[in-house]
Amino acid sequence: MTAMSSPRKIVLITGCSAGGLGAALVEAFLMQNYHVFATLRNPNKIPPHFTTLSNVTIITLDVLSSSSIASAVEVVTKETGSRLDVLVNNSGVMSIMPGLDASIKEGKKLFDVNFWAVLAMIQAFAPLLVEARGCVVNNASVAGVMPVYFESVYNASKAALIVGSETWRLELALLGVRTLTVVTGSVRSQVFKNMTPANVPENSYYAKIGKDIDDLGDGRLAEHAISAEAWATKVVVAVEKNRAGKVWFGGAASIINWGTWLLPGWLLDKLLTATVPWVKSIQR
Template identity: 35%
Template sequence: MRADAFDNTRAAIVGRTVHAMELTAVVTGAARGIGRCVVMRLRAAGYRVVAVDVSPAVSDLAEDGRVVPVLADVTADAAPGAVVGRVVAEFGRLDVLVNNAGRFLRRPILSTTDDDFDTLLSVNVRSVFRLTRAALPHLVETRGCIVNTASISGLVGIANQSVYAMTKGAIVQLTRQLAIECAGAGVRVNAVAPGAVDTDFTAEARKADADPAASLAVTLANHPIGRMLTPDEVARAIVFLAGPESAGITGTILSVDGGYIAR
Protein backbone atom coordinates (compact mmCIF):
# COMPACT_ATOMS: atom_id res chain seq x y z
CA MET A 1 0.00 0.00 0.00
CA ARG A 2 1.32 3.47 -0.87
CA ALA A 3 2.27 5.65 2.11
CA ASP A 4 -0.36 8.29 1.33
CA ALA A 5 -3.06 5.65 0.95
CA PHE A 6 -2.00 4.10 4.24
CA ASP A 7 -2.21 7.48 5.98
CA ASN A 8 -5.67 8.15 4.55
CA THR A 9 -6.91 4.73 5.60
CA ARG A 10 -5.43 5.11 9.07
CA ALA A 11 -7.03 8.55 9.50
CA ALA A 12 -10.41 7.14 8.52
CA ILE A 13 -10.06 4.28 10.99
CA VAL A 14 -9.01 6.63 13.81
CA GLY A 15 -11.97 8.88 13.01
CA ARG A 16 -14.42 5.98 13.12
CA THR A 17 -12.87 4.69 16.35
CA VAL A 18 -13.28 8.04 18.10
CA HIS A 19 -16.88 8.26 16.98
CA ALA A 20 -17.70 4.66 17.88
CA MET A 21 -16.12 4.83 21.32
CA GLU A 22 -17.46 8.32 22.10
CA LEU A 23 -14.27 9.36 23.84
CA THR A 24 -14.73 11.86 26.63
CA ALA A 25 -12.60 14.46 28.36
CA VAL A 26 -12.62 16.80 31.34
CA VAL A 27 -10.88 20.15 30.89
CA THR A 28 -10.41 22.54 33.81
CA GLY A 29 -9.76 26.24 33.41
CA ALA A 30 -11.90 25.96 30.30
CA ALA A 31 -13.58 29.36 30.05
CA ARG A 32 -10.80 31.22 28.28
CA GLY A 33 -7.29 31.08 26.90
CA ILE A 34 -5.57 27.72 26.58
CA GLY A 35 -8.41 25.77 28.19
CA ARG A 36 -11.03 27.16 25.84
CA CYS A 37 -8.88 26.25 22.82
CA VAL A 38 -8.38 22.74 24.19
CA VAL A 39 -12.14 22.28 24.54
CA MET A 40 -12.77 23.41 20.98
CA ARG A 41 -10.02 21.23 19.53
CA LEU A 42 -11.16 18.15 21.44
CA ARG A 43 -14.73 18.81 20.33
CA ALA A 44 -13.57 19.09 16.72
CA ALA A 45 -11.71 15.77 17.11
CA GLY A 46 -14.95 14.04 18.13
CA TYR A 47 -14.64 14.04 21.91
CA ARG A 48 -17.44 14.83 24.30
CA VAL A 49 -16.14 17.30 26.84
CA VAL A 50 -17.01 18.45 30.34
CA ALA A 51 -15.63 21.99 30.50
CA VAL A 52 -14.98 23.22 34.05
CA ASP A 53 -14.33 26.76 35.22
CA VAL A 54 -15.11 29.11 38.10
CA SER A 55 -16.15 31.78 35.58
CA PRO A 56 -19.75 31.92 34.32
CA ALA A 57 -18.23 32.46 30.86
CA VAL A 58 -17.78 28.69 30.67
CA SER A 59 -21.48 28.45 29.82
CA ASP A 60 -20.67 29.92 26.39
CA LEU A 61 -19.03 26.63 25.46
CA ALA A 62 -22.25 24.60 25.58
CA GLU A 63 -22.71 22.92 22.21
CA ASP A 64 -25.16 20.22 21.11
CA GLY A 65 -24.78 18.31 24.34
CA ARG A 66 -21.23 17.37 23.35
CA VAL A 67 -19.65 20.12 25.43
CA VAL A 68 -21.16 20.30 28.90
CA PRO A 69 -20.13 23.37 30.90
CA VAL A 70 -19.72 22.96 34.65
CA LEU A 71 -19.46 26.05 36.83
CA ALA A 72 -17.18 24.94 39.67
CA ASP A 73 -14.29 26.07 41.80
CA VAL A 74 -11.67 23.34 41.45
CA THR A 75 -10.34 24.11 44.93
CA ALA A 76 -13.66 23.27 46.62
CA ASP A 77 -13.69 20.06 48.63
CA ALA A 78 -16.65 18.69 46.67
CA ALA A 79 -15.24 19.60 43.22
CA PRO A 80 -13.40 16.37 42.29
CA GLY A 81 -16.35 14.11 43.04
CA ALA A 82 -18.80 16.49 41.38
CA VAL A 83 -16.75 16.89 38.19
CA VAL A 84 -15.94 13.20 37.75
CA GLY A 85 -19.50 12.28 38.69
CA ARG A 86 -20.83 14.67 36.06
CA VAL A 87 -18.75 13.28 33.19
CA VAL A 88 -19.64 9.69 34.11
CA ALA A 89 -23.33 10.57 34.50
CA GLU A 90 -23.43 12.46 31.20
CA PHE A 91 -21.24 10.22 29.06
CA GLY A 92 -20.63 6.97 30.94
CA ARG A 93 -16.84 7.05 30.76
CA LEU A 94 -13.73 9.20 31.14
CA ASP A 95 -10.81 8.98 28.73
CA VAL A 96 -8.85 12.21 29.13
CA LEU A 97 -8.24 14.57 32.03
CA VAL A 98 -6.69 17.95 31.23
CA ASN A 99 -5.61 19.72 34.43
CA ASN A 100 -5.33 23.24 33.09
CA ALA A 101 -6.81 25.50 35.79
CA GLY A 102 -4.21 27.71 37.41
CA ARG A 103 -3.26 31.05 38.89
CA PHE A 104 -0.22 33.18 38.05
CA LEU A 105 1.75 35.44 40.37
CA ARG A 106 4.79 37.57 39.56
CA ARG A 107 5.97 39.10 42.82
CA PRO A 108 9.23 39.23 44.84
CA ILE A 109 9.22 36.75 47.68
CA LEU A 110 9.51 39.52 50.28
CA SER A 111 6.21 40.95 48.98
CA THR A 112 4.48 37.57 48.77
CA THR A 113 1.93 36.97 51.52
CA ASP A 114 0.82 33.76 53.17
CA ASP A 115 -2.52 34.19 51.39
CA ASP A 116 -0.71 34.38 48.03
CA PHE A 117 1.14 31.17 48.87
CA ASP A 118 -1.97 29.34 50.03
CA THR A 119 -4.04 30.42 47.01
CA LEU A 120 -1.49 29.34 44.43
CA LEU A 121 -0.81 26.06 46.18
CA SER A 122 -4.54 25.34 46.40
CA VAL A 123 -5.32 26.12 42.76
CA ASN A 124 -2.15 24.99 41.01
CA VAL A 125 -1.26 21.88 43.00
CA ARG A 126 -3.88 20.66 45.47
CA SER A 127 -6.73 20.79 42.96
CA VAL A 128 -4.67 18.85 40.40
CA PHE A 129 -3.80 16.17 42.95
CA ARG A 130 -7.38 15.76 44.14
CA LEU A 131 -9.03 15.76 40.71
CA THR A 132 -6.43 13.33 39.39
CA ARG A 133 -7.03 11.01 42.34
CA ALA A 134 -10.79 11.08 41.72
CA ALA A 135 -10.42 10.50 37.98
CA LEU A 136 -7.83 7.72 38.02
CA PRO A 137 -10.15 4.74 38.67
CA HIS A 138 -12.15 5.72 35.57
CA LEU A 139 -9.03 6.37 33.49
CA VAL A 140 -7.73 2.92 34.42
CA GLU A 141 -10.96 1.42 33.07
CA THR A 142 -10.53 3.18 29.72
CA ARG A 143 -6.71 3.11 29.64
CA GLY A 144 -6.95 6.85 29.33
CA CYS A 145 -4.52 9.68 29.89
CA ILE A 146 -3.80 12.84 31.84
CA VAL A 147 -2.29 16.04 30.48
CA ASN A 148 -1.21 18.70 32.97
CA THR A 149 -0.43 22.33 32.23
CA ALA A 150 2.92 23.12 33.82
CA SER A 151 5.18 26.04 32.81
CA ILE A 152 8.73 26.88 31.86
CA SER A 153 8.77 28.47 35.34
CA GLY A 154 8.72 24.93 36.73
CA LEU A 155 11.84 24.03 34.74
CA VAL A 156 14.15 27.05 35.08
CA GLY A 157 14.67 29.93 37.49
CA ILE A 158 12.79 33.15 36.71
CA ALA A 159 12.98 36.17 38.98
CA ASN A 160 9.91 37.18 41.01
CA GLN A 161 8.07 33.91 40.42
CA SER A 162 9.16 31.94 43.47
CA VAL A 163 5.74 30.68 44.57
CA TYR A 164 4.31 30.26 41.06
CA ALA A 165 7.47 28.44 39.93
CA MET A 166 7.33 26.20 42.98
CA THR A 167 3.76 25.14 42.16
CA LYS A 168 4.59 24.44 38.53
CA GLY A 169 7.70 22.53 39.55
CA ALA A 170 5.41 20.38 41.68
CA ILE A 171 3.26 19.69 38.61
CA VAL A 172 6.33 18.71 36.60
CA GLN A 173 7.39 16.20 39.25
CA LEU A 174 3.86 14.93 39.86
CA THR A 175 3.58 14.25 36.13
CA ARG A 176 6.76 12.20 36.09
CA GLN A 177 5.91 10.28 39.24
CA LEU A 178 2.38 9.44 38.11
CA ALA A 179 3.63 8.35 34.70
CA ILE A 180 5.71 5.67 36.43
CA GLU A 181 3.03 4.78 38.97
CA CYS A 182 0.25 4.45 36.39
CA ALA A 183 2.15 2.90 33.47
CA GLY A 184 1.26 -0.63 34.48
CA ALA A 185 -2.43 0.28 34.44
CA GLY A 186 -2.16 1.66 30.91
CA VAL A 187 -2.69 5.29 31.90
CA ARG A 188 -0.33 7.82 30.32
CA VAL A 189 0.57 11.07 32.12
CA ASN A 190 2.26 14.01 30.40
CA ALA A 191 2.50 17.77 30.72
CA VAL A 192 3.04 20.82 28.58
CA ALA A 193 5.31 23.63 29.76
CA PRO A 194 4.29 26.84 27.99
CA GLY A 195 6.39 29.94 27.75
CA ALA A 196 4.68 33.32 27.76
CA VAL A 197 1.22 32.97 26.21
CA ASP A 198 -0.80 35.86 24.84
CA THR A 199 -3.95 35.58 26.96
CA ASP A 200 -6.12 37.83 29.14
CA PHE A 201 -4.44 35.98 32.02
CA THR A 202 -0.97 37.35 31.19
CA ALA A 203 -2.25 40.74 30.06
CA GLU A 204 -3.91 41.29 33.43
CA ALA A 205 -0.71 40.32 35.25
CA ARG A 206 1.36 42.69 33.13
CA LYS A 207 -0.83 45.65 34.04
CA ALA A 208 0.58 45.42 37.57
CA ASP A 209 4.15 45.96 36.31
CA ALA A 210 5.73 49.36 36.90
CA ASP A 211 6.48 49.63 33.17
CA PRO A 212 4.29 47.17 31.21
CA ALA A 213 5.91 48.06 27.87
CA ALA A 214 9.41 47.40 29.17
CA SER A 215 8.24 44.19 30.80
CA LEU A 216 6.77 42.99 27.52
CA ALA A 217 9.99 43.83 25.68
CA VAL A 218 11.97 41.66 28.10
CA THR A 219 9.52 38.80 27.66
CA LEU A 220 9.77 38.94 23.87
CA ALA A 221 13.58 39.15 23.99
CA ASN A 222 13.68 35.97 26.08
CA HIS A 223 11.70 34.00 23.49
CA PRO A 224 13.87 33.33 20.42
CA ILE A 225 10.87 33.33 18.09
CA GLY A 226 10.38 36.96 19.10
CA ARG A 227 6.75 36.73 20.12
CA MET A 228 4.42 35.27 22.70
CA LEU A 229 2.74 31.95 22.08
CA THR A 230 -0.92 31.81 21.13
CA PRO A 231 -3.32 29.81 23.32
CA ASP A 232 -4.09 27.56 20.38
CA GLU A 233 -0.43 26.64 19.89
CA VAL A 234 -0.36 25.30 23.44
CA ALA A 235 -3.76 23.64 23.00
CA ARG A 236 -2.52 21.75 19.95
CA ALA A 237 0.28 20.24 22.04
CA ILE A 238 -2.18 19.25 24.79
CA VAL A 239 -4.53 17.59 22.31
CA PHE A 240 -1.59 15.78 20.71
CA LEU A 241 -0.55 14.36 24.09
CA ALA A 242 -4.16 13.33 24.72
CA GLY A 243 -4.58 11.53 21.42
CA PRO A 244 -3.58 8.27 19.75
CA GLU A 245 -0.62 9.82 17.94
CA SER A 246 1.21 10.04 21.28
CA ALA A 247 0.42 6.50 22.42
CA GLY A 248 4.07 5.76 23.18
CA ILE A 249 4.67 8.94 25.19
CA THR A 250 4.38 9.14 28.96
CA GLY A 251 6.29 11.07 31.63
CA THR A 252 7.20 13.78 29.13
CA ILE A 253 7.24 17.53 29.80
CA LEU A 254 6.69 19.07 26.37
CA SER A 255 7.96 22.65 26.27
CA VAL A 256 5.85 24.92 24.06
CA ASP A 257 7.98 27.97 24.63
CA GLY A 258 9.23 29.50 21.40
CA GLY A 259 12.76 28.33 22.18
CA TYR A 260 12.96 29.75 25.71
CA ILE A 261 14.47 26.62 27.29
CA ALA A 262 16.89 26.13 24.40
CA ARG A 263 18.70 29.43 24.97
Protein backbone atom coordinates in the same frame (compact mmCIF):
# COMPACT_ATOMS: atom_id res chain seq x y z
CA MET B 1 -26.83 12.26 21.49
CA THR B 2 -25.53 11.99 25.02
CA ALA B 3 -21.93 11.39 25.95
CA MET B 4 -22.90 7.94 27.22
CA SER B 5 -24.41 6.80 23.93
CA SER B 6 -21.77 8.45 21.76
CA PRO B 7 -18.80 6.49 20.33
CA ARG B 8 -16.65 9.54 20.87
CA LYS B 9 -13.79 9.59 23.33
CA ILE B 10 -14.39 11.61 26.48
CA VAL B 11 -12.22 14.45 27.80
CA LEU B 12 -12.66 16.70 30.82
CA ILE B 13 -10.79 20.02 30.82
CA THR B 14 -10.48 22.44 33.74
CA GLY B 15 -10.21 26.21 33.38
CA CYS B 16 -12.25 26.74 30.20
CA SER B 17 -12.90 30.48 30.43
CA ALA B 18 -13.17 32.43 27.17
CA GLY B 19 -9.82 33.57 25.81
CA GLY B 20 -7.81 31.05 27.81
CA LEU B 21 -5.90 27.89 27.04
CA GLY B 22 -8.74 25.72 28.29
CA ALA B 23 -11.16 27.14 25.73
CA ALA B 24 -8.60 26.55 22.99
CA LEU B 25 -8.21 22.96 24.17
CA VAL B 26 -11.97 22.46 23.95
CA GLU B 27 -11.90 23.51 20.29
CA ALA B 28 -8.89 21.31 19.54
CA PHE B 29 -10.43 18.20 21.12
CA LEU B 30 -13.71 18.85 19.30
CA MET B 31 -11.75 18.78 16.03
CA GLN B 32 -10.76 15.22 16.96
CA ASN B 33 -14.40 14.24 17.57
CA TYR B 34 -14.23 14.09 21.38
CA HIS B 35 -17.12 14.74 23.71
CA VAL B 36 -15.82 17.51 25.96
CA PHE B 37 -16.71 18.23 29.55
CA ALA B 38 -15.70 21.89 29.75
CA THR B 39 -15.36 23.01 33.35
CA LEU B 40 -14.77 26.36 34.98
CA ARG B 41 -15.47 28.08 38.28
CA ASN B 42 -17.60 30.88 36.81
CA PRO B 43 -20.02 29.62 34.13
CA ASN B 44 -20.60 33.19 32.95
CA LYS B 45 -17.09 33.13 31.46
CA ILE B 46 -17.73 30.19 29.14
CA PRO B 47 -17.48 30.99 25.40
CA PRO B 48 -21.16 31.48 24.45
CA HIS B 49 -21.10 29.15 21.46
CA PHE B 50 -20.04 26.22 23.67
CA THR B 51 -23.55 26.25 25.14
CA THR B 52 -25.01 25.43 21.71
CA LEU B 53 -22.85 22.38 21.00
CA SER B 54 -24.28 18.92 21.64
CA ASN B 55 -20.83 17.41 22.17
CA VAL B 56 -19.88 19.89 24.91
CA THR B 57 -21.14 19.49 28.47
CA ILE B 58 -20.46 22.49 30.71
CA ILE B 59 -19.82 21.83 34.39
CA THR B 60 -19.34 24.45 37.08
CA LEU B 61 -16.24 23.27 38.94
CA ASP B 62 -14.13 24.85 41.65
CA VAL B 63 -10.94 22.79 41.75
CA LEU B 64 -10.31 23.96 45.33
CA SER B 65 -13.58 22.46 46.56
CA SER B 66 -13.68 18.74 47.30
CA SER B 67 -17.48 18.76 47.12
CA SER B 68 -17.40 20.52 43.75
CA ILE B 69 -14.92 17.96 42.41
CA ALA B 70 -17.08 15.11 43.75
CA SER B 71 -20.11 16.61 42.02
CA ALA B 72 -18.20 16.76 38.72
CA VAL B 73 -17.17 13.12 39.10
CA GLU B 74 -20.81 12.21 39.67
CA VAL B 75 -21.91 14.04 36.51
CA VAL B 76 -19.23 12.46 34.33
CA THR B 77 -19.80 9.01 35.81
CA LYS B 78 -23.53 9.21 35.15
CA GLU B 79 -23.25 10.54 31.60
CA THR B 80 -20.41 8.31 30.40
CA GLY B 81 -20.98 5.06 32.22
CA SER B 82 -17.94 5.54 34.46
CA ARG B 83 -15.43 6.32 31.73
CA LEU B 84 -13.01 9.18 31.12
CA ASP B 85 -10.42 8.90 28.37
CA VAL B 86 -8.54 12.13 29.05
CA LEU B 87 -8.31 14.44 32.07
CA VAL B 88 -6.69 17.80 31.34
CA ASN B 89 -5.62 19.75 34.42
CA ASN B 90 -5.36 23.22 32.93
CA SER B 91 -6.55 25.47 35.77
CA GLY B 92 -3.84 27.64 37.24
CA VAL B 93 -3.01 31.10 38.52
CA MET B 94 0.03 33.31 38.05
CA SER B 95 1.76 35.67 40.44
CA ILE B 96 4.44 38.34 40.12
CA MET B 97 6.12 39.65 43.28
CA PRO B 98 9.65 39.71 44.71
CA GLY B 99 10.12 36.84 47.13
CA LEU B 100 10.84 39.19 50.03
CA ASP B 101 7.47 40.87 49.53
CA ALA B 102 5.39 37.79 48.74
CA SER B 103 2.44 36.96 50.97
CA ILE B 104 2.97 33.48 52.39
CA LYS B 105 -0.79 33.14 52.82
CA GLU B 106 -1.46 34.01 49.18
CA GLY B 107 1.45 31.84 48.10
CA LYS B 108 -0.12 28.83 49.78
CA LYS B 109 -3.36 29.56 47.93
CA LEU B 110 -1.43 29.65 44.66
CA PHE B 111 0.11 26.25 45.46
CA ASP B 112 -3.38 24.96 46.24
CA VAL B 113 -4.50 25.80 42.70
CA ASN B 114 -1.34 25.02 40.76
CA PHE B 115 -0.33 21.82 42.56
CA TRP B 116 -2.71 20.38 45.15
CA ALA B 117 -5.85 20.84 43.04
CA VAL B 118 -4.20 18.88 40.23
CA LEU B 119 -3.55 15.95 42.54
CA ALA B 120 -7.08 16.22 43.94
CA MET B 121 -8.53 15.98 40.43
CA ILE B 122 -6.37 12.97 39.54
CA GLN B 123 -7.34 11.18 42.74
CA ALA B 124 -11.04 11.87 42.22
CA PHE B 125 -11.17 10.78 38.57
CA ALA B 126 -8.73 7.87 38.91
CA PRO B 127 -11.42 5.13 38.82
CA LEU B 128 -12.78 6.47 35.52
CA LEU B 129 -9.31 6.89 34.02
CA VAL B 130 -8.18 3.41 35.05
CA GLU B 131 -11.37 1.91 33.63
CA ALA B 132 -10.71 3.63 30.28
CA ARG B 133 -6.93 3.10 30.34
CA GLY B 134 -6.90 6.83 29.84
CA CYS B 135 -4.52 9.76 29.86
CA VAL B 136 -3.80 12.60 32.30
CA VAL B 137 -2.53 15.90 30.91
CA ASN B 138 -1.01 18.38 33.36
CA ASN B 139 -0.32 21.91 32.15
CA ALA B 140 2.94 23.07 33.71
CA SER B 141 5.28 25.88 32.62
CA VAL B 142 8.84 26.64 31.58
CA ALA B 143 8.84 28.83 34.71
CA GLY B 144 9.14 25.56 36.61
CA VAL B 145 12.61 24.90 35.20
CA MET B 146 14.15 28.38 35.27
CA PRO B 147 14.41 31.12 37.93
CA VAL B 148 12.39 33.87 36.25
CA TYR B 149 12.81 37.13 38.17
CA PHE B 150 10.03 38.11 40.60
CA GLU B 151 7.96 34.96 40.02
CA SER B 152 9.51 32.75 42.69
CA VAL B 153 6.25 31.49 44.19
CA TYR B 154 4.74 30.78 40.78
CA ASN B 155 8.00 29.23 39.55
CA ALA B 156 8.13 26.97 42.59
CA SER B 157 4.52 25.84 42.17
CA LYS B 158 5.16 24.85 38.56
CA ALA B 159 8.42 23.13 39.48
CA ALA B 160 6.48 21.11 42.04
CA LEU B 161 3.88 20.27 39.39
CA ILE B 162 6.50 19.10 36.90
CA VAL B 163 8.18 16.76 39.39
CA GLY B 164 4.83 15.64 40.81
CA SER B 165 3.42 14.98 37.35
CA GLU B 166 6.44 12.96 36.28
CA THR B 167 6.23 10.90 39.47
CA TRP B 168 2.51 10.32 38.98
CA ARG B 169 3.37 9.26 35.42
CA LEU B 170 5.40 6.35 36.76
CA GLU B 171 2.78 5.41 39.33
CA LEU B 172 -0.22 5.68 36.99
CA ALA B 173 1.55 3.74 34.24
CA LEU B 174 1.35 0.71 36.53
CA LEU B 175 -2.43 1.02 36.23
CA GLY B 176 -2.47 1.51 32.47
CA VAL B 177 -2.90 5.31 32.56
CA ARG B 178 -0.60 7.63 30.58
CA THR B 179 0.53 11.02 31.85
CA LEU B 180 1.62 14.01 29.77
CA THR B 181 3.47 16.84 31.49
CA VAL B 182 3.08 19.86 29.22
CA VAL B 183 5.92 22.29 29.89
CA THR B 184 4.33 25.38 28.39
CA GLY B 185 6.30 28.29 26.98
CA SER B 186 4.91 31.64 25.87
CA VAL B 187 1.32 31.43 24.64
CA ARG B 188 -1.04 34.31 23.86
CA SER B 189 -3.96 34.08 26.29
CA GLN B 190 -5.83 35.94 29.02
CA VAL B 191 -3.46 34.79 31.78
CA PHE B 192 -1.95 38.22 32.38
CA LYS B 193 -5.31 40.01 32.22
CA ASN B 194 -6.68 37.66 34.87
CA MET B 195 -3.67 38.07 37.16
CA THR B 196 -3.80 40.22 40.29
CA PRO B 197 -1.42 43.21 39.85
CA ALA B 198 1.84 42.94 41.77
CA ASN B 199 1.64 46.32 43.54
CA VAL B 200 5.13 46.18 45.04
CA PRO B 201 5.01 47.78 48.54
CA GLU B 202 6.48 51.27 48.97
CA ASN B 203 8.77 50.01 51.73
CA SER B 204 10.13 47.17 49.61
CA TYR B 205 13.84 46.85 48.89
CA TYR B 206 12.65 46.78 45.28
CA ALA B 207 10.44 49.90 45.48
CA LYS B 208 12.70 51.83 43.10
CA ILE B 209 11.87 49.35 40.34
CA GLY B 210 8.39 48.59 41.64
CA LYS B 211 6.68 50.08 38.58
CA ASP B 212 8.84 47.97 36.27
CA ILE B 213 7.94 44.85 38.25
CA ASP B 214 4.25 45.75 38.17
CA ASP B 215 4.48 46.25 34.40
CA LEU B 216 5.64 42.66 33.91
CA GLY B 217 1.98 41.80 34.31
CA ASP B 218 1.23 43.28 30.89
CA GLY B 219 2.65 40.19 29.21
CA ARG B 220 5.73 41.86 27.74
CA LEU B 221 7.83 38.77 28.42
CA ALA B 222 5.54 36.79 26.12
CA GLU B 223 6.56 38.64 22.97
CA HIS B 224 7.59 35.40 21.21
CA ALA B 225 4.35 33.65 22.14
CA ILE B 226 2.44 31.31 19.87
CA SER B 227 -1.35 31.37 19.63
CA ALA B 228 -3.47 29.45 22.11
CA GLU B 229 -4.95 27.54 19.17
CA ALA B 230 -1.53 26.40 17.93
CA TRP B 231 -0.52 25.33 21.43
CA ALA B 232 -3.77 23.42 22.01
CA THR B 233 -3.41 21.59 18.70
CA LYS B 234 0.06 20.41 19.72
CA VAL B 235 -1.29 19.10 23.02
CA VAL B 236 -4.11 17.16 21.38
CA VAL B 237 -1.76 15.70 18.76
CA ALA B 238 0.48 14.48 21.60
CA VAL B 239 -2.51 12.85 23.29
CA GLU B 240 -3.63 11.20 20.05
CA LYS B 241 -0.10 9.90 19.39
CA ASN B 242 -0.10 8.20 22.81
CA ARG B 243 2.84 10.24 24.02
CA ALA B 244 3.78 10.30 27.70
CA GLY B 245 6.20 12.26 29.85
CA LYS B 246 7.37 15.82 29.31
CA VAL B 247 6.49 17.68 26.12
CA TRP B 248 7.61 21.27 25.47
CA PHE B 249 5.09 23.44 23.63
CA GLY B 250 4.89 27.23 23.27
CA GLY B 251 7.16 30.12 22.38
CA ALA B 252 10.81 29.44 23.29
CA ALA B 253 9.87 26.19 25.06
CA SER B 254 12.25 24.01 23.05
CA ILE B 255 15.07 26.56 23.39
CA ILE B 256 14.58 26.67 27.15
CA ASN B 257 14.53 22.88 27.29
CA TRP B 258 17.91 22.61 25.61
CA GLY B 259 19.32 25.74 27.21
CA THR B 260 18.71 24.60 30.77
CA TRP B 261 20.59 21.38 29.97
CA LEU B 262 23.47 22.72 27.93
CA LEU B 263 24.25 26.24 29.15
CA PRO B 264 26.27 26.94 32.31
CA GLY B 265 24.42 28.54 35.20
CA TRP B 266 26.24 31.87 34.96
CA LEU B 267 25.19 32.26 31.32
CA LEU B 268 21.57 31.39 32.07
CA ASP B 269 21.60 34.04 34.81
CA LYS B 270 22.96 36.57 32.33
CA LEU B 271 20.28 35.75 29.77
CA LEU B 272 17.51 36.00 32.37
CA THR B 273 18.83 39.35 33.61
CA ALA B 274 18.89 40.62 30.02
CA THR B 275 15.09 40.27 29.92
CA VAL B 276 14.80 42.73 32.84
CA PRO B 277 17.89 44.98 32.47
CA TRP B 278 16.45 47.61 34.82
CA VAL B 279 17.15 45.36 37.83
CA LYS B 280 20.77 46.52 37.66
CA SER B 281 19.69 49.97 38.85
CA ILE B 282 19.34 48.67 42.43
CA GLN B 283 22.42 46.46 42.41
CA ARG B 284 24.41 46.93 45.63
